[in-house]
Amino acid sequence: MASLDRAEVARLAALARIDLDDDALDRLSGQLSAIVDAVAKVQEVATPEVPATSHPIPMSNVHRPDKVRPSLGQDEALAAAPAAEAGRFRVPQILGEE
Amino acid sequence: MRNLNRLTAQALVDAFASGKATSVQATEAALDRIARVDGAVHAFLHVDPDSALATAEAVDKDRAAGKKLPPLAGVPIGIKDVLVTEGMPTTAGSRILEGWLPPYDATVVERVRAARMPIVGKTNMDEFAMGSSTEHSGYGPTRNPWDLDRIPGGSGGGSAAALAAFEVPLAIGSDTGGSIRQPASVTGTVGVKPTYGAVSRYGVIALASSLDQVGPCGRTVHDAALLHDVIAGHDPKDATSIPDKSPSAVRASRKGREDGLDGVRIGVVKELTGEGFQTGVRQRFDEAVHQLTSLGADVTEVSCPNFEYALAAYYLILPSEASSNLARYDSVRFGLRADDGDTVEQVMGATRAQGFGDEVKRRIILGTYALSAGYYDAYYGSAQKVRTLIQWDFSEAFGNVDVLVSPTCPTTAFKLGEQLDDPLTMYLNDIATIPANLAGIPGMSLPIGLAPENGLPVGLQILAPAKADDHLYRVGAALEGALVDLWAGTLLTQAPDLEEAKA
Numbered sequence: 381m382a383s384l385d386r387a388e389v390a391r392l393a394a395l396a397r398i399d400l401d402d403d404a405l406d407r408l409s410g411q412l413s414a415i416v417d418a419v420a421k422v423q424e425v426a427t428p429e430v431p432a433t434s435h436p437i438p439m440s441n442v443h444r445p446d447k448v449r450p451s452l453g454q455d456e457a458l459a460a461a462p463a464a465e466a467g468r469f470r471v472p473q474i475l476g477e478e
Numbered sequence: 479m480r481n482l483n484r485l486t487a488q489a490l491v492d493a494f495a496s497g498k499a500t501s502v503q504a505t506e507a508a509l510d511r512i513a514r515v516d517g518a519v520h521a522f523l524h525v526d527p528d529s530a531l532a533t534a535e536a537v538d539k540d541r542a543a544g545k546k547l548p549p550l551a552g553v554p555i556g557i558k559d560v561l562v563t564e565g566m567p568t569t570a571g572s573r574i575l576e577g578w579l580p581p582y583d584a585t586v587v588e589r590v591r592a593a594r595m596p597i598v599g600k601t602n603m604d605e606f607a608m609g610s611s612t613e614h615s616g617y618g619p620t621r622n623p624w625d626l627d628r629i630p631g632g633s634g635g636g637s638a639a640a641l642a643a644f645e646v647p648l649a650i651g652s653d654t655g656g657s658i659r660q661p662a663s664v665t666g667t668v669g670v671k672p673t674y675g676a677v678s679r680y681g682v683i684a685l686a687s688s689l690d691q692v693g694p695c696g697r698t699v700h701d702a703a704l705l706h707d708v709i710a711g712h713d714p715k716d717a718t719s720i721p722d723k724s725p726s727a728v729r730a731s732r733k734g735r736e737d738g739l740d741g742v743r744i745g746v747v748k749e750l751t752g753e754g755f756q757t758g759v760r761q762r763f764d765e766a767v768h769q770l771t772s773l774g775a776d777v778t779e780v781s782c783p784n785f786e787y788a789l790a791a792y793y794l795i796l797p798s799e800a801s802s803n804l805a806r807y808d809s810v811r812f813g814l815r816a817d818d819g820d821t822v823e824q825v826m827g828a829t830r831a832q833g834f835g836d837e838v839k840r841r842i843i844l845g846t847y848a849l850s851a852g853y854y855d856a857y858y859g860s861a862q863k864v865r866t867l868i869q870w871d872f873s874e875a876f877g878n879v880d881v882l883v884s885p886t887c888p889t890t891a892f893k894l895g896e897q898l899d900d901p902l903t904m905y906l907n908d909i910a911t912i913p914a915n916l917a918g919i920p921g922m923s924l925p926i927g928l929a930p931e932n933g934l935p936v937g938l939q940i941l942a943p944a945k946a947d948d949h950l951y952r953v954g955a956a957l958e959g960a961l962v963d964l965w966a967g968t969l970l971t972q973a974p975d976l977e978e979a980k981a
Contacts (some may be wrong), residue, residue: 383539383668384847388847392843392850392886393839393843395850396801396843396846397805397808397826397830398826398830398834398839398842398843399830399831400525400831400839401831404831404839406837408836408840411840411902412844412847413900415793415901416844416968418790418793418902419791419794419861420790420857421790422787422790422791422794422857422860423856423860425784425863426859426861427863430866430867431866432859432862432866433862433865433866434688435688435718435918436688436689436869436915436916436917436944437673437674437675437718437720437730438742439675439718439822442717442718444605444714447650452581452582456581457811459577459579459581459808460580460581460812460813462577462809462810462815463815469811472819472820472825473820473821473822474821474822475821476844477820
């Protein structure tokens with residue numbers, strides 16, 4: 381089983397959009413590696429004949445009538461935004477310089 | 479009446495009905511107590527005296543006018559900060575949501591308001607409910623009222639400590655792997671994780687959507703039952719909400735107290751006793767099992783061989799779901815935006831680095847790993863199979879017994895800081911509570927005494943089949959009744975006086 385090394389933790393943190401400085405990388409990668417080794421235990425009993433369970437109380441086809449209901453207005457939806465302009469969420473630029 | 483803050487919810491209801499106390503007096507007593515002891519305990523992240531007193535005044539006025547009121551009208555309550563409250567700050571214990579004012583109420587909060595209960599404030603918790611000690615709160619830890627140097631459990635340490643410190647008689651918690659039951663155990667209070675889907679998750683800030691469940695916290699089994707019946711029931715806003723009518727917890731609790739446990743079959747989970755459990759925990763648990771027998775129950779030992787894999791499965795499923803759920807903290811629509819970086823992606827990375835604590839980062843990264851290409855089958859897929867095996871263990875056990883029992887936690891409350899740098903040791907605190915979340919079944923923790931070696935509370939866990947939450951209350955109330963008779967009062971009456979301790 382592949383263990384989690386520092387480079388792999390840096391790659392995963394980038395995927396998860398969390399900037400980690402060197403200190404945080406050092407701290408977290410040791411702990412994460414130990415956790416990954418411990419949880420690998422699930423493979424001991426996860427044999428092919430056992431079906432997977434994704435949900436504790438299975439339900440299917442939960443429907444409701446397709447009717448318009450009251451929802452948040454634009455002002456309420458924007459009230460907690462870090463920045464808003466002209467009735468929209470204002471965000472930093474999407475594309476970098478290159 | 480004096481010391482209204484020490485009364486149970488049921489005693490307050492009786493005092494209101496007989497005119498011996500008013501809701502304003504009870505709410506003021508709660509607020510006064512918070513003002514006196516919460517500096518030391520830190521159970522609350524936010525206290526809202528004005529709105530709580532306004533609710534209380536309206537209830538008193540309606541009562542005086544002879545209007546019909548809901549059963550818990552006027553009884554003060556604390557709400558775990560993971561439930562959104564309109565116009566009241568909600569943070570889930572995270573700096574990334576500091577100062578956020580939700581534009582709506584969670585369904586459970588709506589029900590509490592409809593029950594006319596004054597909401598005194600929001601209780602502290604581990605950030606996004608990740609932890610077993612409340613030390614991972616972005617706003618500082620809560621302390622255990624039994625010993626201020628010790629943890630109150632987590633993630634719902636705030637709700638449990640608020641009860642044990644006699645700040646409020648009732649609180650709402652949420653339980654993903656034990657976050658209601660483990661804090662109840664280490665604070666000498668009662669906490670219930672209902673069947674998955676029995677209580678709405680609408681407006682509950684998501685940790686792991688297939689495991690999260692909201693439930694009642696109280697100082698007695700009967701108080702928890704009163705609150706259970708307020709919050710349980712179908713909610714069309716939650717697609718996982720169970721449509722069936724939920725069984726009455728209050729009726730079951732009365733039955734347990736009055737009729738004992740004749741003919742009730744109880745299984746002791748072999749894998750959740752013995753090695754790895756503190757001596758005093760084992761001793762009190764064995765004594766409680768004897769009590770159950772004396773109450774008429776038929777007690778046998780039951781084996782659940784796959785429980786040893788539950789913790790590993792949980793720490794794959796939870797981080798996987800959490801990594802996905804927490805993607806919404808993206809610095810765009812609400813919450814923190816770091817003042818760092820040029821592009822939206824850079825700002826997002828800086829925001830999440832600044833706003834999330836270490837435990838949250840650890841679990842997001844772990845979940846990202848478990849779900850990533852090449853590892854999915856080996857980790858997440860295998861964990862889902864273990865989930866099936868755990869469900870099979872429970873099905874087989876419940877074929878022979880009505881409820882299962884175990885200690886709630888392997889140990890009593892540990893010291894603040896003791897396990898903070900050792901996540902794997904911290905995770906072991908939930909070894910007995912996690913199987914219920916994986917299977918979706920209900921569980922309760924109630925106090926069964928103090929460990930002789932350190933004088934700290936020990937909890938017993940009761941587990942019942944899905945949708946049979948009433949079993950918990952029947953067995954819990956019967957056992958609690960026998961123990962309270964034995965102790966001549968609830969366990970909490972033995973807790974140290976915080977105000978004297980401070981002086």
